[in-house]
Amino acid sequence: MDHLTVIETSNDLASMTADDIALANYEVLRRAGRKASTVNQYTQTEKRWAEFCATRNLNPLNFEVVYIDAFFQTLKDAYSRTTLQNMLSHLRKAVEAIAASSDDTAALYLRQLQAMRHYKIDASWGGMNSHKRGGKRLPTQTVYAALNASASNPLLKARNGAFYALLFFAGLRREELRQLKWAQVDFDRSVIKVVGGKKRAKDESDEIPMLGDLKTILQQWRDVQALSVQGENRVYVISAIRKGGHLAADKPIASGAVYELMRPYEAMPHDARHTLVTNLLEKNVPLHTTQKIARHKRGETTMGYAHAMEAEQLAKTVPNPYG
Incomplete structure (x- = not known):
């Protein structure tokens, strides 16, 4: 050749x-x-x-x-x-x-x-x-930097806040976030119903709690969104926003846009999920509870996070054996 x-x-x-x-x-x-x-x-x-x-x-x-x-x-x-x-x-x-x-x-x-x-x-x-890159844990300051990041207009800032909150507090996967509808968000019970998802049937669902500031951030975004469309009922929670600061069509945000929103933090969408699970385990949340929040089909998957975290802690605390 x-x-x-x-x-x-x-x-x-x-x-x-x-x-x-x-x-x-x-x-x-x-x-x-x-x-x-x-x-x-x-x-x-x-x-x-x-x-x-x-x-x-x-x-x-x-x-x-x-x-x-x-x-x-x-x-x-x-x-x-x-x-x-x-x-x-x-x-x-x-x-x-x-x-x-x-x-x-x-x-x-x-x-x-x-x-x-x-x-x-x-x-x-x-x-x-x-080979697919494994998730990485992001520092807490990065999480809140994303949640509070400035934007070119109030609508975009509120939408982005909800976007990052769903990733960092609910651990939604990319497609779960894109397809999330307001009908699946129960503010009265403080839970989100995730339908389908990885290794699940299309009609299979799980309920996960709204942790941290997620409920407040979503309520703020819902109010801003409703005001921008003069009370019109929207189906999808996260959708595109036009350059002029107006909501685009009522359909899921593009996959590419999800990656673009994570790019400023040198992260992938899955890194937010990895960060959530690792932080829960570090705060001694029981393994089975963490598994339910993460919607891991198998407990071994959650255990993998625990083993990785344990090794990380040992690296910080165990002295040099030859020192």
């Missing part, structure tokens, strides 16, 4: 530039309503592809499968299999964009696109990033 040479191309193909790719692809993404972060991911993949072609004196506008395979052979140990699959999808979209941009080269690129659709990322590929 290191000795690949440039395939002879037609004048029409050779006359296209990298800017033509970017322009055509940008137009496809714009029409599809893709957000800026998604467009950036596509751009990064195209940049890696262009760099790969430059080092091998290849035409970056030629997407023959033999070159696509050579490209991924250089990346298979550096990225997770999921990331590699996403990159392949990005390149397919680029070829689709070019095919749609010119009638003269459409046939060529449609043929290459068809071949790329049959190309698969090998199941054995994926380097050290392929």
Whole structure:
């Protein structure tokens, strides 16, 4: 693969530039309503592809499968299999964009696109990033920094406060938070009914207590939300807010937005859950109670947190055996 040479191309193909790719692809993404972060991911993949072609004196506008395979052979140990699959999808979209941009080269690129659709990322590929990162415990000051973070408008500040409170005080998983409805929040009983979730049937439910400041924060968010829509009943607890400071459609917040809200704290959504469970155990909350709050199907999962915390405490208290 290191000795690949440039395939002879037609004048029409050779006359296209990298800017033509970017322009055509940008137009496809714009029409599809893709957000800026998604467009950036596509751009990064195209940049890696262009760099790969430059080092091998290849035409970056030629997407023959033999070159696509050579490209991924250089990346298979550096990225997770999921990331590699996403990159392949990005390149397919680029070829689709070019095919749609010119009638003269459409046939060529449609043929290459068809071949790329049959190309698969090998199941054995994926380097050290392929393993899911375990949760990490966040400091208490980080938790309250998130809960009290400033925002560009009062509506956004109240929504974000509720978002972080559900993660840190209820330990909701990403999809549980996204799909949470006001009908599942019982302020009278101070409980939240979580429907479905990990390793549960879609209609299976658990009730969890509103710990800490969660109830107060949710009530404040409900009042602010109701005021912003003039009393209209909203279904979902956490939804998007437009740049102008107005509530978007009554539907779950996007998955990408969940990760973006955790990014300022260099954390993932699961880290909030990890922090909650670890703190409960550290405060000597019984194991079975912690398991119920965390909605762990198996007690061994909760025990894993306890063992990790015990090891952490030992590292702090046991003296140097050779000191």
